[in-house]
Amino acid sequence: MNTFASFHEAFHYLVELVFKEGSKVPGPQSRTSIGSDFGESRKATYEVISPTVKILDPRNRLLPGGCRRTNLGFAFANYLWALTPGAEASQVISYNERGRDFTDEKGSLVCGLSKRLIGDGSQSPLKDLIDLMKRDINTRRAYIGFVYPSDLRDEPRDFSCFGSMQFLHRHGRLDCIASMRSQSILGVMPYDIALLTMVQETVANELDLDLGSYYHHCGSLHYYSSEESQIRSILNCEGVIEAMSPMPAQTPLSEDSVLIAAEKTLRESGHIDADRLEPYWLNIFKSMKSSLKSDKGLEW
Template identity: 35%
Template sequence: MPFAVAEWLWCMKGANDLEMISYYAPSYRKYSDNGITLHGAYGPRIQKYLPKIINLLQKDEHSRRAVIPIYTIHDVAIESKDIPCTSSIQFLIRNGRLNLIVHMRSNDIYLGLPYDVFNFTMLQEYVARKLNVQIGTYTHIVNSLHYYKKNEETIKRIAYSAPAKAKEMPLMPKDDLDNRLQELIKYEEELRINGNKIKVPNEGYFGNLAFILYKYSKDREMSTHDSSSSILHSSFK
């Protein structure tokens, strides 16, 4: 869950830096071409057009042109370790509800799908709040849905385990949405840089998201401390 929240914030701030996302998923470092950024990051690709999409749907709620291309002509046959898996996303208002259709060229059912669905449905809800419409359907279309052999046993274990009890997220607040989102983005940055000494906001929806990040930071710091202590003790044996 911490990675899901962090990835959404990373996307909403339009970032492609490795520093933030690798704090939650160190494995991302191996996908960077320059050790600084990720070529296929969705944030810059989405945020470049998102204000225009919102404006378009505010002017014409029946528009069929609210499409954001993520995989572009510049990604075709280039040499990079990180090519976007998502081809495009399209927003459609139907019967007063905002639907979102996501097309993906490729999707790992274990490592990618759960986080992509979280990220895009959070984006869908954000846009719905900006447009003052209800949330509609979410459609996720994948051309190549796959998994890697090394994850097969874990996937089987999940598939055959009892379903987890669903817990519905509260609705994203409409009031002062952008300021609250920016406050959460700022909190994440301070938490990552200064550690879990930063006070957790105790304000409803965004406070809950902040606590998820806080808990991860605290657990991460304790894990690092335990590892350091273990190395220190072993050196005296």
């Protein structure tokens, strides 16, 4: 097993792997795939099939700024969106306008992670998973799949890159195994890791377990030929970044819904409800505000 202390170390390993060993493969043709610029081009792609890494400290989930510039505000907003019941596409698009490219004619994200992870409030796969683990902490059934049979027929523009998540309790710790159908190493991997490891930590908190290891598997790990110069620069990056502090007991799944309400307030008014946020979340909301734009395209 390729094991690393941090995501930064794992990321550097995977970048080197796909750069040195990646095979040149033809890109997809579908008019609903970002891999073809939605039918506009055939991107030259370099790919490694089925790599897996293990990250010992999932809190060490970010990259040094000099290695790969990441919009942290969007990364954190994406996590909150994924755990907001009944969330609309407009919520996450407020932090990253590119999300609009993946919506359907009604402006919806058909396969949005929010729908398939937290649900609409009446039904919630993630909450059902947590309840299952509370009944049987050693279950091997704590598993959520994100690709539905109808997706293969309908080919939505936001066909999920996330394949599945599984949670396992081992020796008082919660391990997480995430499988990606398709993983753009440069474009979205830093955001996916931040999201998935924060979901892992959220579930660990709900179960009163210590945070275990995180396993990340990719069906297709790839980069596009147009990204080669960026890939080369990452190979020479030696920056250091500290792990995030432990997530407090207050999470987006808390019954008081403080974080969900605070995100809505921030998005609609540009105001951070600091009095109701613990320091951990206050710092996250400050990052989110820096990425937020109003519905008129203006920064708050």
